[in-house]
Amino acid sequence: MNFIDELRWRGMLHNSTPGVEELLENEKPVAAYLGCDPTAPSLTIGNLASLMMLIHFQKAGHKPIALVGGATGMIGDPSGKSAERELKSVEVLHYNVAQQKKILQKLLDFDHPVNGAELVNNHDWFKDMPVLDFLRDIGKNLTVNYMMAKDSVKNRLETGLSFTEFSYQLIQGYDFVHLNKHKNCKIQFGGSDQWGNMTAGTELIRKMSAEGEETEAHAVTCPLITKADGTKFGKTESGAVWLSPELTSPYKFYQFWVNSSDEDVKRYIRIFTLLDKETIEALEVEHNEAPHRRVLQKQLAQEITTMLHGEEAYDIAIQASQILFGKGTKQTLRNLSEDDFLDIFRGVPQIEVSHTAVEEGINVVDLLAEATQLFSSKGEIRRGIKGNGISINKEKVSDSDMTITSDDLIANKYILLQKGKKSYGLAVVS
RNA sequence: GGGGAGAUACCGAAGCGGUCAAACGGGGCAGACUGUAAAUCUGUUGGCUACGCCUACGUAGGUUCGAAUCCUGCUCUCCCCA
Numbered sequence: 001m002n003f004i005d006e007l008r009w010r011g012m013l014h015n016s017t018p019g020v021e022e023l024l025e026n027e028k029p030v031a032a033y034l035g036c037d038p039t040a041p042s043l044t045i046g047n048l049a050s051l052m053m054l055i056h057f058q059k060a061g062h063k064p065i066a067l068v069g070g071a072t073g074m075i076g077d078p079s080g081k082s083a084e085r086e087l088k089s090v091e092v093l094h095y096n097v098a099q100q101k102k103i104l105q106k107l108l109d110f111d112h113p114v115n116g117a118e119l120v121n122n123h124d125w126f127k128d129m130p131v132l133d134f135l136r137d138i139g140k141n142l143t144v145n146y147m148m149a150k151d152s153v154k155n156r157l158e159t160g161l162s163f164t165e166f167s168y169q170l171i172q173g174y175d176f177v178h179l180n181k182h183k184n185c186k187i188q189f190g191g192s193d194q195w196g197n198m199t200a201g202t203e204l205i206r207k208m209s210a211e212g213e214e215t216e217a218h219a220v221t222c223p224l225i226t227k228a229d230g231t232k233f234g235k236t237e238s239g240a241v242w243l244s245p246e247l248t249s250p251y252k253f254y255q256f257w258v259n260s261s262d263e264d265v266k267r268y269i270r271i272f273t274l275l276d277k278e279t280i281e282a283l284e285v286e287h288n289e290a291p292h293r294r295v296l297q298k299q300l301a302q303e304i305t306t307m308l309h310g311e312e313a314y315d316i317a318i319q320a321s322q323i324l325f326g327k328g329t330k331q332t333l334r335n336l337s338e339d340d341f342l343d344i345f346r347g348v349p350q351i352e353v354s355h356t357a358v359e360e361g362i363n364v365v366d367l368l369a370e371a372t373q374l375f376s377s378k379g380e381i382r383r384g385i386k387g388n389g390i391s392i393n394k395e396k397v398s399d400s401d402m403t404i405t406s407d408d409l410i411a412n413k414y415i416l417l418q419k420g421k422k423s424y425g426l427a428v429v430s
Numbered sequence: 431g432g433g434g435a436g437a438u439a440c441c442g443a444a445g446c447g448g449u450c451a452a453a454c455g456g457g458g459c460a461g462a463c464u465g466u467a468a469a470u471c472u473g474u475u476g477g478c479u480a481c482g483c484c485u486a487c488g489u490a491g492g493u494u495c496g497a498a499u500c501c502u503g504c505u506c507u508c509c510c511c512a
Contacts, residue, residue: 261467292465325466380459383474389460420460 003060007222009277010270012053014192014223017202023186023216024062029115032057032187032220033065033179035122035172036104038073038096039088042244043103045256046191046234049225049271053189054117055107059274063115065185066104068097070123072172078165079152080193085165097121103243106308118183122175138174139167141207142200150196169200176201177208180217192221225271228263243308249347250309254317257301258294262287265296273303320344324424330393338411345416348424349373353415355429361403364392371417371425384419391418 004021007013024030034054036047043051054064073093076085088096101119108117147153147169153161176198179185188198198219205217225233234241241256242248248256260268265287269280287296305314323332323344333341351370353362368374368381368390375381382400384390390397393408393416408415409429417425 255466259466262465290465292467294465294467297465297467321466377477379477379480380475384460387460387473421466423459 003057003062004220006056006060007053007220010056011267012049012056012222012271014221015195016220017199017218019216020187020218020220023218024060029062030187031063031065031179031183031185032189033067033120033176033183033185034189035067035069035072035175036100037069037077038093038100040242041096041099042242042247043100044234044240044242046225046240048243050189050191050222051104051107052271053220053222055274057189058108058112058115058117061115064108064117065179065183066108066117066119067175067179068100068104068119068121069172070094070097070121071126072122072168072175073097074123075168075171076165077152077168077172077197078156078161079197081152081156084160084162097123099244103308120179120183122171122178125178126171126174134170137208138170138177138204141204142170142173146203147200150200152193152196169197170204172197173200173204176217177204180205180215186216187218187220189220189222192223195219195221222271225268228261245309245313250305250313251317251320251344252347253309254301254305254314255321257304258297258321260297260300262291262296265300269296269300269303273300274307275299275303316340316343325421330395333393333410333416336411338413341411341414345414345424345426348426350426350428352430353427358404358406358409358429361405363400364390364397364402364404365400367404367415367427368417370427374417374419374423374425389420392416394418 001009002021003024004013004016032054034050036043051066054066058064070093073088073096074090076087078085104117104119110117110119147166148157150169152169153166156165176185176188188201190198198221202217202219205215209215227233240248241253245253257268257272266284269275269283273280275283283296283299287294302314305317309317319340320343323336336344349371353367353370364385365378365381369378375384381390385397385400388396388398392404393410404415406412410416413429415427415429417427419425
């Protein structure tokens with residue numbers, strides 16, 4: 001199956017310029033690139049959808065190039081934005097670029113002898129470009145009329161758009177020109193919202209090629225990932241789902257996917273895993289027979305967690321899930337080794353309690369009030385206790401006068417705090 | 431420039447001198463049910479050293495024993511006419 005067909009059955013193809021399929025059939029490997037803007041110190045699962053295109057591309061025997069937007073990040077992409085963006089400082093951008101590189105390195109194979117992935121930063125070719133060169137060599141090739149017709153610009157004419165953001169498409173467009181010339185890169189990938197910027201690139205390549213020179217440049221986009229209930233994909237109550245383990249723990253990451261709805265999971269497993277068609281269809285049959293077992297969700301979560309965070313992290317996520325949602329009791333908690341315990345609750349908000357306080361006994365409400373990320377007031381804690389919604393070490397607290405003593409410590413050091421079913425906190429005795 | 435209406439908690443919206451920490455709906459949180467889902471049902475939704483106290487009905491003053499409620503100035507929003 002060729003690459004484009006692969007994208008098609010997975011529901012990952014939104015739009016493509018004519019002739020891509022022929023190109024990929026006649027040539028191998030072909031180089032393609034995908035750009036990410038360093039607006040945050042990590043990438044989110046929103047970026048992951050287009051990243052998956054790059055992964056499939058490499059799997060199909062082609063050469064993926066990941067571009068981090070050290071330069072474009074300094075400008076700000078107006079696509080999909082209703083207002084002018086705050087500019088990030090250069091230091092922040094550098095940091096973000098470095099963090100994003102780490103993730104890209106996990107997902108792509110950089111060592112393959114034939115089609116190893118490559119990582120580039122557009123800051124490298126923009127940092128020394130004189131403004132006059134930019135205006136004469138690049139800007140001359142596109143008309144303002146053409147640029148204004150892009151949705152990203154049109155939508156902002158009412159509210160205002162700075163020249164800086166207006167010129168974004170030229171910057172991104174030139175990236176493609178540069179990669180086309182120096183890396184023989186012929187395709188650009190992106191989300192459907194990037195279509196305008198990407199075609200600006202193919203347009204520039206055509207205009208900037210020398211007379212008689214053969215150039216080929218294509219754009220391929222994937223659809224925006226949606227959720228069946230209409231809410232925004234990739235967001236949880238606690239914010240975006242990040243790809244780096246420091247920002248979203250592997251456990252939370254795993255949980256995010258396990259919690260996909262039945263309707264969504266069939267689309268997600270096609271997009272976010274490398275499983276082939278037969279395997280997925282077989283899983284679907286199984287899922288439809290016993291939807292409560294959620295084989296699809298579990299498989300999806302396993303594949304994607306392993307791919308990003310590795311086997312080990314996945315195992316811990318599984319263990320954590322069993323303890324937190326299965327029949328975890330005080331006893332199972334006590335049976336855990338300290339290392340496992342810590343691993344499972346890594347990323348959970350922690351509070352410190354003094355050793356003497358625990359020795360003398362501390363009131364539950366006072367203890368929980370320290371966990372400000374879990375509870376906003378003592379009143380909330382008292383209400384929670386009354387409503388049977390608060391547990392310590394997996395045991396319900398029924399009385400707000402209860403006292404916590406050193407008998408309640410796990411591994412002599414920890415107390416597990418819990419609000420409802422899903423919110424945890426950890427008190428550490430120091 | 432002239433005239434009118436309004437500003438209440440996370441949002442929408444009642445209240446129009448004491449019984450108002452403020453009806454009702456949405457949202458949030460929790461409980462039951464369940465599949466760690468959806469739907470449904472129930473409770474809860476300012477803070478605290480808690481039968482009491484403090485802070486809150488745009489903002490600053492005033493009237494009153496007592497103000498979200500009455501009066502005045504200010505700020506902002508909306509509507510109508512020029």
